[in-house]
Amino acid sequence: MSDMPREKLALQENVDNLSAQMKEIAAAIFAEPELGYQEFRSSARLADFLEANGFTVERGLLGMPxxxxAAAGSGxxxxxxxxxxxxxLPVLGHACGHNMxxxxxxxxxxxxxxSLPAGTVHVFGTPAEEGNVRDAxxxxxxxxxxxxxxxxAVISTHAEGRTILRQQLISRANLEMDFHGRAAHAAGAPEQGINAQDAAALAIMGINSLRQHMTSDVRIHxxxxxxxxxxxxxxxxxxLRYGVRARRPETLDRAIERVVNCARCCAQALGCExxxxxxAHPYYTMRHNMPLLRAFAGNLDLLGESYIEEVPSSYSTDMGNVSFRAPSIHPYISIGGAHLVGHTPxxxxxxxxxxxxxGMLLAARAMAMTGYDVLSDAELRQAVRAAFASGDPD
Ligand SMILES: [Zn+2]
Known part of the structure; x- marks a missing residue:
């Protein structure tokens, strides 16, 4: 901490002053877990926290209550x-650390x-990240x-067993495929029936045969x-409810097209609609903005937190979609030991x-410091923009 510039020491003090309230809110959200798009009390707690601290808050966006x-600064x-x-999560509650x-x-x-050096700071409340609710x-x-x-720049941090700068994520889609046939008595008048289950069973076999011809990153289940x-x-x-995953969004799109075509043809073969x-909304892989990530890592250094550079994984998150629209990072901060696995008791x-x-306090500190870097350093902003324009690695 001794090497920390004065402006960043001030940010530490700001976080320290909030820490008691932060723990209180995180514990309150933990105690009342709410599923995606139903997080009325949880999102209100955060919106109230921001409003009470001088932010202008707009509640409810794009039909998502x-x-x-929330924004503060010059606009x-x-x-x-x-x-x-x-x-x-259902049953498990806050087993992904979103409460913190x-x-x-x-x-x-x-x-x-x-301690705003210039510009505007925004906080977006983003509902339903977990994939288990409709239109997640x-x-x-x-x-x-x-x-x-x-x-x-857009920054989101996530809880993990270890502190990790970037995880290689994959793109994911959840499909629902419906087969409509015609009911008939199976013994008395089978000739009048159209068997929707048989069409779906054919589709399962067809999709199984397709798998062999997909690139090795594709998962279909x-x-x-x-x-x-x-x-x-x-x-x-x-x-049929199917998950399709692939490294890149364009591979995902092609795999979806082949799966859906296969199912459609099986439906037609038996006369089904x-x-x-x-x-759920398709989730894209994460494009990591490296200059921004280096700034974040520099702040972890200042805070004395060691980290792992990169980990391959097969998670998916809607933060990936954000990274295709603006320079983004999604680092992970340790909340315990390396043994911890998300979505477990x-x-x-x-x-x-x-x-x-x-871990929550550390994340707040590193985010505030990196935000400060972005708002105060025109050269960093230029490097971040250039990396984004040239195609960030995913
Ligand atoms: Zn999560």
Whole structure:
């Protein structure tokens, strides 16, 4: 800490002054876990926190009542954005640490606003990151509506067992494919029936055969989730729910097209009607803006936090979609030990522990400091912009 410039020491003090309240809010959100798009109390806690600390808050964005935008500063460029998540998982509750890292994003915004060198600091409340609710991925419509396009940098941090600068993420889509046939008595009048379950079963076989001809990064996995109810009635309806993953968005798009075509042809082969939809927004891989990530790493150095440079993984997050619209980073901060794995009871326990709160405070500090770098350093902004324009590595 001794080498820390005066301006950054001031940011530490700002975070210290918020720390008691940060822990209180993180614990309160933990105690009342809410699923995606239902995070009414959780998002209100963060929006209230920001409003009470001088931010102008707009609650509800793009038809998503639990999304929000908060801003402080001149309203002019340069612009830095911190993204907050606050949704929980079914049964497990806050087993992904969103209760703490949503608070970290809000607190980073407040800390930076109290020592703002120039420009505007934004905090976006981004609902439904977890993929298990319908139309999951609140950041996707926000990115597509251009909400991040004027940002010089967007930073979101996430809880992890270890502190990691970047994880190689993959793109993911969730598909729902429906087969509509015709019911008939299976013994009395089978010639009048069209068997939707058989069409879905054919599609499963067809998709299995397609897998061999996909690149090795592609993952396809699914279930027959709806079918008939009586063995003596020809099933008139069947639904397949499939996940498709691939490294790059364009590979994902091609894989989706082949899977859907295969299912459609199997439906036609048996005379079924066919329809399909994305049951969640497709998540893209993460493009890591390296100059921005180096600035963040420099701040971790100042804070005395050691980190791992890069880890390959097969996670997906809607932060990826943001990284295609504005220079972005998504580092991970340790909330315990290397053994911790997200979406487990042990991770939930760490998400409401002293060790977890230490990670939350560290994330807030490093985000505020990196935000300060972006707003105060025109050369850094130029390098960040140039890297984004030339295509960040993913
Ligand atoms: Zn998460």
């Amino acid at each position: 639990t999304a929000f935008h 002019q460029a340069p612009h830095i954005a911190f993204l907050a998540e606050y949704d929980a 890292f949503g608070v970290a994003a809000a607190a980073a915004g407040i800390a930076l606003s109290r 991925g609140g950041k996707v419509p926000m990115a597509e509506a251009g909400l991040f396009d004027s940002m010089d 699914g279930l027959l989730t709806d079918t008939g109810t009586a063995i003596n009635t020809i099933p008139e309806f069947a639904r 066919f329809s399909w939809r994305h049951s 042990a991770f939930a326990e760490a998400s409401n522990s002293e060790c977890g709160f230490r």
